[in-house]
Amino acid sequence: MTSILQYPLPLPPILAHPSSTAPLLITQGAEALLYKSTYLLPSLPCALKYRPRKPYRHPTLDTRLTKHRILSEARLLLKCRKEGVPVPSVYAVDEGQGWLMLEWIEGEVVRVRLNEWLRWRREKGTAEGEEEGELRGLMERIGEAVGMMHGVGVVHGDLTTSNLMLKSREHAEVNDHAEGGEENLLAGEVIIIDLGLASVSRFEEDRAVDLYVLERAFGSTHPRAEGLFEVVLEAYGKSFKGAPIVLKRLEDVRMRGRKRSMLG
Numbered sequence: 001m002t003s004i005l006q007y008p009l010p011l012p013p014i015l016a017h018p019s020s021t022a023p024l025l026i027t028q029g030a031e032a033l034l035y036k037s038t039y040l041l042p043s044l045p046c047a048l049k050y051r052p053r054k055p056y057r058h059p060t061l062d063t064r065l066t067k068h069r070i071l072s073e074a075r076l077l078l079k080c081r082k083e084g085v086p087v088p089s090v091y092a093v094d095e096g097q098g099w100l101m102l103e104w105i106e107g108e109v110v111r112v113r114l115n116e117w118l119r120w121r122r123e124k125g126t127a128e129g130e131e132e133g134e135l136r137g138l139m140e141r142i143g144e145a146v147g148m149m150h151g152v153g154v155v156h157g158d159l160t161t162s163n164l165m166l167k168s169r170e171h172a173e174v175n176d177h178a179e180g181g182e183e184n185l186l187a188g189e190v191i192i193i194d195l196g197l198a199s200v201s202r203f204e205e206d207r208a209v210d211l212y213v214l215e216r217a218f219g220s221t222h223p224r225a226e227g228l229f230e231v232v233l234e235a236y237g238k239s240f241k242g243a244p245i246v247l248k249r250l251e252d253v254r255m256r257g258r259k260r261s262m263l264g
């Protein structure tokens with residue numbers, strides 16, 4: 001969990017209802033607020049993604065845009081779920097009120113876990129290249145998850161290590177440093193979140209751009225793990241029939257990216 005703040009903004013009516021569990025604001029992005037609350041039973045946690053009204057937008061356009069985004073994310077999550085892609089379940093949706101209620105994923109985003117693991121390895125004095133099994137395993141699971149999503153015809157549009165979560169296994173705990181269980185930091189199922197910019201596409205180009213964005217995210221956020229990005233691609237290459245062509249296309253996308261950065 002990144003940060004737990006009090007809720008300074010008006011709550012969507014569903015969370016203001018007396019039967020609702022007191023919501024916690026988990027993140028406040030530019031467009032959406034993410035609350036933790038419960039669904040139906042106080043023991044079933046949920047994530048509520050709320051897109052409040054934007055006073056700076058024309059009200060009619062704002063309502064349309066919000067409805068479109070909420071419905072699009074819900075539809076794509078349902079499609080992925082139905083076809084076995086690891087994403088959170090959709091519990092409820094109210095596009096008119098601007099919210100989407102999802103299964104709460106117990107765990108942490110890959111960005112945080114990976115950085116903790118890399119720091120632990122550095123502090124231990126382990127050289128890069130050693131103790132790589134855990135990291136390779138994670139990279140493989142990421143490649144497989146992205147491949148499954150592409151295989152059912154969905155592209156993400158914003159693939160970063162902040163939009164991949166590691167779901168803790170039930171009853172499994174991430175041991176603290178003193179107990180020497182740090183390798184568990186990278187354990188767990190990879191769940192793809194935030195399909196707010198996702199779309200349906202079977203174009204190799206769109207899939208390759210998704211991979212390129214993820215590769216760049218590794219380069220900038222986890223340069224110490226970037227060397228193993230090839231493991232993501234290897235696993236991706238085996239994950240669905242069209243994957244090898246996407247990997248070929250990725251080379252073109254990289255080349256264009258390099259040219260663009262050379263030209264400034």
Ligand SMILES: Nc1ncnc2c1ncn2[C@@H]1O[C@H](COP(=O)(O)OP(=O)(O)OP(=O)(O)O)[C@@H](O)[C@H]1O
Pocket residue numbers: 001002026027028029030031032033034047049088102103104105106109162163193194195196197
């Ligand atoms: N289903 C979930 N279970 C647990 N935590 C979640 C879940 N979905 C999101 N989160 C947490 O909330 C954060 C923000 O979620 P998300 O990325 O969907 O919203 P956002 O970036 O604000 O949305 P958008 O980019 O569509 O405007 C995530 O980084 C993650 O920490």
